[in-house]
Amino acid sequence: MIIHNKFHNKLKCKISKYAKLVLKKLNKYGYQAFIVGGSVRDVILNKIPKDFDVTTNATPEQICKLFKYSRIIGKRFKIVHLFFKKKIIEVSTFRGDHIKKNKKIRNKSQKTIHGMLLRDNIFGNIREDAFRRDITINSLYYNPNDFGIRDYVGGIKDLKNKKIKLIGNPIIRYKEDPIRMLRVIRFSIYLNMSISYKTSQAIAPLSKLIINVSPSRLFDELIKLFNKGNIYYTYKILRRYLLFHAIFPHISKYFTKNESSNIELMIKLILKNYYKINKKNNISLVIASMFWYPQLNFFFKNIFSIKKKYNNECELKINDSIRKISINLLIPKKIILIIRQIWKLQFFLLQKKSKTNFKVIKHPRFYLGYMLLKMRANVEKTKELKYYVNFWTNKKFNF
Numbered sequence: 001m002i003i004h005n006k007f008h009n010k011l012k013c014k015i016s017k018y019a020k021l022v023l024k025k026l027n028k029y030g031y032q033a034f035i036v037g038g039s040v041r042d043v044i045l046n047k048i049p050k051d052f053d054v055t056t057n058a059t060p061e062q063i064c065k066l067f068k069y070s071r072i073i074g075k076r077f078k079i080v081h082l083f084f085k086k087k088i089i090e091v092s093t094f095r096g097d098h099i100k101k102n103k104k105i106r107n108k109s110q111k112t113i114h115g116m117l118l119r120d121n122i123f124g125n126i127r128e129d130a131f132r133r134d135i136t137i138n139s140l141y142y143n144p145n146d147f148g149i150r151d152y153v154g155g156i157k158d159l160k161n162k163k164i165k166l167i168g169n170p171i172i173r174y175k176e177d178p179i180r181m182l183r184v185i186r187f188s189i190y191l192n193m194s195i196s197y198k199t200s201q202a203i204a205p206l207s208k209l210i211i212n213v214s215p216s217r218l219f220d221e222l223i224k225l226f227n228k229g230n231i232y233y234t235y236k237i238l239r240r241y242l243l244f245h246a247i248f249p250h251i252s253k254y255f256t257k258n259e260s261s262n263i264e265l266m267i268k269l270i271l272k273n274y275y276k277i278n279k280k281n282n283i284s285l286v287i288a289s290m291f292w293y294p295q296l297n298f299f300f301k302n303i304f305s306i307k308k309k310y311n312n313e314c315e316l317k318i319n320d321s322i323r324k325i326s327i328n329l330l331i332p333k334k335i336i337l338i339i340r341q342i343w344k345l346q347f348f349l350l351q352k353k354s355k356t357n358f359k360v361i362k363h364p365r366f367y368l369g370y371m372l373l374k375m376r377a378n379v380e381k382t383k384e385l386k387y388y389v390n391f392w393t394n395k396k397f398n399f
């Protein structure tokens with residue numbers, strides 16, 4: 001273990017007062033406590049930390065006894081949330097080594113046949129905790145009392161060399177918790193660092209394990225990933241590591257070598273324009289666009305254009321498509337509702353009955369539906385689609 005002192009001045013000023021308060025109180029009652037994880041990493045890199053995580057040798061129950069406004073959350077991995085006005089400080093208890101601990105304690109940890117950890121509530125000391133974290137640069141412990149950063153895994157060296165390196169054997173660590181594959185990619189993009197050879201090589205062969213992560217956790221991680229950096233570049237990286245294929249099998253089965261299918265052209269368009277479109281609901285538009293060709297285009301073109309009526313059959317088809325996109329991801333209801341509206345609008349946008357015009361233009365999702373229509377015209381380049389894009393562009397500005 002190395003203690004680095006030279007970052008003290010930087011950290012001293014940037015650590016939130018609530019985090020300091022938590023450390024002080026835990027220390028006062030005889031517990032060890034450190035700031036750990038993303039905040040230490042970000043301060044050293046001159047970035048503004050999103051939040052401050054604290055780790056201690058006090059158990060979740062002991063922590064709760066000390067703080068009035070606290071709550072234990074998580075089952076797989078218990079942590080305590082401490083509430084301070086609008087801020088939450090997350091406090092975790094040092095995790096221990098699964099293998100070394102005796103059998104009695106081991107029932108607090110459970111693995112699936114794939115090696116995935118269902119529970120990780122074996123407690124240990126700071127050194128063991130350092131080796132249970134995901135990547136080296138996330139395993140730095142700062143203690144304002146002795147001004148030092150404790151580094152058990154070479155995190156400072158990797159920060160300097162701009163390397164994302166998984167702690168331990170990458171194969172075992174990805175199997176324990178496949179979300180780490182996405183975290184590695186997220187940090188490499190966010191921090192503009194390269195992924196070390198072994199950490200990177202193990203991802204593609206294990207990519208299929210990603211679907212064992214709970215659908216809500218997977219969705220949250222994808223949102224974090226897409227909120228950082230260039231979203232089109234992120235997509236290309238996910239493709240390269242076969243993670244995109246594992247998460248979206250209904251899309252990737254249509255992928256081509258030269259990336260020229262309608263689906264791929266659509267994905268490229270929507271992701272390249274992601275930041276230009278509209279600040280609020282673009283994630284709904286991204287999902288609605290990504291699944292348009294694999295799920296709905298054929299149906300709309302054939303069945304729909306003959307009957308020219310939005311009927312029960314269309315509703316069923318939309319439901320079926322929603323079910324398919326929700327296989328691996330738990331998409332919040334609010335987003336699903338908007339996706340549904342964008343798809344439904346595609347029908348009404350291919351009609352020019354004056355009665356419905358007004359309703360369509362006034363529809364709260366008109367803009368998103370119109371954007372999908374515009375991208376479809378761009379991908380397919382048909383006269384009909386181009387005609388309707390012009391039609392609605394003119395209407396939009398005349399209303």
Ligand code: ATP
Pocket residue numbers: 036037038039050051053132133134135138139177179180
């Ligand atoms: P940010 O909050 O900026 O996204 P972070 O590194 O703080 O980054 P968190 O998700 O807040 O990420 O997690 C806090 C810390 O907990 C991490 O820095 C890491 O040490 C540890 N950690 C988080 N997820 C895992 C995981 N899946 N496996 C092992 N350790 C993890």
Ligand code: MG
Pocket residue numbers: 037038039050051052053
């Ligand atoms: Mg954090």
